[in-house]
Amino acid sequence: LPSPLPRxxxxxxxxxxxxxxxxxxxxxxxxxxxxxGARAPSSRRPSVRTxxxxxxxxxxxxxxxxRCDGCAIATGLDAPPLLARAREYFASKxxxxxxxxxxxxxxxxxxxxxxxxxxxxxxxxxxxxxxxHDVAPIPGCVVQHPRINDAALAVEAACARLGxxxxxxxxxxxxxRYVQFTACARGLDERGAEVVAGVDGGxxxxxxxxxxxxxxxxxxxxxxxxxxxxEEIPTRLRxxxxxxxxxVGDPTLVRGVCVxxxxxxxxxxxxxxxxxxxxxxxxxxxxxxxxxHGDARVCYHPGSFMQANVGAYNRLLESLRAHVPADAAVxxxxxxxxxxxxxxxxDGGKEWRGSLRATEAAEASRATFELSAATLxxxxxxxxxxxxxxxxxxxxxxxxxxDVVIVNPPRKGLDxxxxxxxxxxxxxxxxxxxxx
Numbered sequence: 001l002p003s004p005l006p007r008x009x010x011x012x013x014x015x016x017x018x019x020x021x022x023x024x025x026x027x028x029x030x031x032x033x034x035x036x037g038a039r040a041p042s043s044r045r046p047s048v049r050t051x052x053x054x055x056x057x058x059x060x061x062x063x064x065x066x067r068c069d070g071c072a073i074a075t076g077l078d079a080p081p082l083l084a085r086a087r088e089y090f091a092s093k094x095x096x097x098x099x100x101x102x103x104x105x106x107x108x109x110x111x112x113x114x115x116x117x118x119x120x121x122x123x124x125x126x127x128x129x130x131x132x133h134d135v136a137p138i139p140g141c142v143v144q145h146p147r148i149n150d151a152a153l154a155v156e157a158a159c160a161r162l163g164x165x166x167x168x169x170x171x172x173x174x175x176x177r178y179v180q181f182t183a184c185a186r187g188l189d190e191r192g193a194e195v196v197a198g199v200d201g202g203x204x205x206x207x208x209x210x211x212x213x214x215x216x217x218x219x220x221x222x223x224x225x226x227x228x229x230x231e232e233i234p235t236r237l238r239x240x241x242x243x244x245x246x247x248v249g250d251p252t253l254v255r256g257v258c259v260x261x262x263x264x265x266x267x268x269x270x271x272x273x274x275x276x277x278x279x280x281x282x283x284x285x286x287x288x289x290x291x292x293h294g295d296a297r298v299c300y301h302p303g304s305f306m307q308a309n310v311g312a313y314n315r316l317l318e319s320l321r322a323h324v325p326a327d328a329a330v331x332x333x334x335x336x337x338x339x340x341x342x343x344x345x346x347d348g349g350k351e352w353r354g355s356l357r358a359t360e361a362a363e364a365s366r367a368t369f370e371l372s373a374a375t376l377x378x379x380x381x382x383x384x385x386x387x388x389x390x391x392x393x394x395x396x397x398x399x400x401x402x403d404v405v406i407v408n409p410p411r412k413g414l415d416x417x418x419x420x421x422x423x424x425x426x427x428x429x430x431x432x433x434x435x436x
Contacts, residue, residue, distance in 0.1 A: 055104050060142045068138055069130040077104050102312055108144045109183040109210040109291075109310045112269060113152060115159075115176040116166050123159045123166040125152050125179060133169060145183040145210060150253055151218040155179055158243040164236055167225050172265045175236065178223040180270075180302060182289045183210035184255050186217060190288035192297040192375050208292035211311030217255035219289045220244055221302035222280075228261040228273035233280070241280035255289075256282025258302055270303060277303060287371060293317055293339045296346035297375040299368040304337045317343045324404050326350045331398030332358040332406045333391040333418065338369040340406055345384050346376055355383040357402070359394040392417035 058074040073080060078101050090097035113125040116135040126137040140149050158164075159176060167174035187195050187206035195206050207213035224237050241257040257280040262271030270276075279285045289300040293314055300306045307313035317340060324330060324344050332341040335358035345356045358369065369386045376384065387394065391409070395418045398405045407414065407422065414422070 056101075058104060058142060062136065062138050062141065067129050068127055068136040068141075070127045070138065070141070071143065077101060100315075102309075102315070103211075105142045106145055107211065107311055108141075108148070108308045109216075110181065110306050110308045111141075111144050111148050111152075112178055112180045113138075114178055117168070117174075123156065123164060123176065125156055144181075145216060146214065147183055147216045147218050147253065148181040150250065151181050151220060152179070154244060154248070154250075154253060155220065155240075157248075158240055162236055162239050162243065164240055169265070172225070172263070175225055175234070176222060176240075177225050177262060178269050180221040180223070182219040182221070182300065182302070182306065183213075183216040184219055184289050185210045185213040185291065186215060187213070188290040188292065188297060190255065190283040190290070192290045192299060192371065208297075209310055209314060210291065211309075211314070215252070218253060219255050219282075219285070219302065220257045222257065222259045223262055223270060224259050225263055226261045227263045228271055228276040230261055233259070233278065238280070245281045254282070256285030258285045260302070272303075277301075287368065291339075293343040294321065294346060295348045296339065296342040297372060298337055298339045298342055299371040300337050301364055301368045303364055304368055306337065307339075313339075320344075320406075321347050321350070324354075326352050326354060328354045328403040329401060330354055330356045330404045330406065331394075331402030332356065332408075333394055333398060334408050334410065335360040335365070335369070335386070336362075336408070337365060338372060338386065340408060342369075342372055342376075342384075345380055352380065354403075357385050357387065357398070359387045359389045359391065359398075361388065361390045363388050391415065392421070395421035 056076060056078045058071060058077065060068075060071065060074060062068040063071060063074045078099075083099055086099075087097050114128055114133075114135050115123055115125055116133070118124045118135065118137060124135055124137040126135040128134065129136050138144075139153060159166075164176050165174045167177040185207045186197075187208035189195050194208065197204060197206050207216075210216040222237065222240065224234065226234055226237075237259060241259070244254045244257050247253055259278050259280055260270050260276050261273075261278065262268065262276060264271060277286060282288060286301060287299055289302070289306075291298055291300065291306075291310060294317055320340065321344055326347075330341060330344060332338070335341060338358045338360075341356045341358045345352055345354075360366075360369075366386060366388060373381055373384050373386070391407075392415050395405075399421055405422065407418075409418075
């Protein structure tokens with residue numbers, strides 16, 4: 001991000017900011033602060049890092065041996081090919097650019113793995129090899145959170161015990177299509193409340209971010225080949241969920257299990273039919289994945305977008321919050337679960353006095369946003385609102401009413417109408433411009 005708001009932006013009282021996060025990037029643990037701005041007791045902060053520091057080599061056994069295409073490079077991680085281009089681009093805009101390398105192992109806190117039969121007919125979880133739908137099994141993947149690796153092995157073992165059949169897209173048969181794993185820090189329970197652990201007669205707060213928690217629990221979302229209109233949960237699916245929740249060998253591994261019913265004969269991973277998502281077990285299993293972003297507690301539905309590199313994302317949000325005046329009216333487009341705006345609203349060290357209007361096109365995001373907003377102090381919560389609206393329609397209101405507009409678009413970039421509203425150009429000119 002550039003340096004704090006230029007004088008001209010402050011005088012106008014309005015700025016536009018765009019936030020993106022990619023991995024691997026900077027990851028750190030910031031001192032926790034109480035809502036009165038004072039530094040929290042040291043017992044509320046992880047006393048030691050649980051993951052290895054940054055390394056310049058991936059050191060992954062799957063990179064060449066199994067033709068896994070999940071990672072683009074395995075060496076020179078401190079100087080990826082795009083770095084020189086990024087520096088050149090930002091230099092042309094008069095912006096200093098620096099890359100900070102965080103942990104290169106264990107950073108992925110959400111993973112979607114395909115379930116397919118391998119050579120011996122067994123069901124295996126892994127990633128598709130480039131240009132194919134052949135699965136490369138990746139047990140012990142070094143970039144995934146180690147607990148996600150444990151949970152993936154648990155799913156494979158349970159499927160073998162129960163005879164669960166891998167999906168076969170050639171004829172749209174089989175049962176298990178994909179599995180999504182989300183690491184959940186032990187420091188937040190299934191309602192987003194902080195968890196206090198007792199040790200030797202005392203107590204301490206557990207890590208609230210999975211990037212800081214080597215013993216995080218895992219939320220498991222199964223994608224099952226069945227019509228979303230099904231009234232009954234298939235017997236083998238129910239048995240699989242029960243097996244995972246029983247926690248054979250590790251009762252703390254799985255926090256909750258849910259399913260997405262998807263019988264489409266296409267490449268869509270998660271079905272979006274109204275009744276596609278079902279709870280299978282565990283406390284509040286559709287809304288039990290919580291993560292701390294600064295002082296905010298954010299709930300993620302299994303169908304919500306979530307930044308996989310939570311540590312890098314939190315470092316980015318920490319930098320972003322420094323650009324937002326404490327009394328600013330903030331408008332957020334493409335809000336998703338609302339992590340960016342909520343982390344600004346919850347910034348206790350800043351004594352936030354502003355307002356937040358977050359908008360997102362997906363109706364499903366409303367429930368998670370409201371759960372997250374409910375964890376804010378009452379006075380803050382009254383100045384936070386959420387609307388279901390496409391960015392191209394919400395942009396006009398945001399530009400008119402907000403001091404700061406936060407734009408975090410999907411990978412395809414800003415649509416022409418939204419870009420035109422934000423830049424003051426005509427839609428045709430905005431469509432011809434390069435999206436940043």
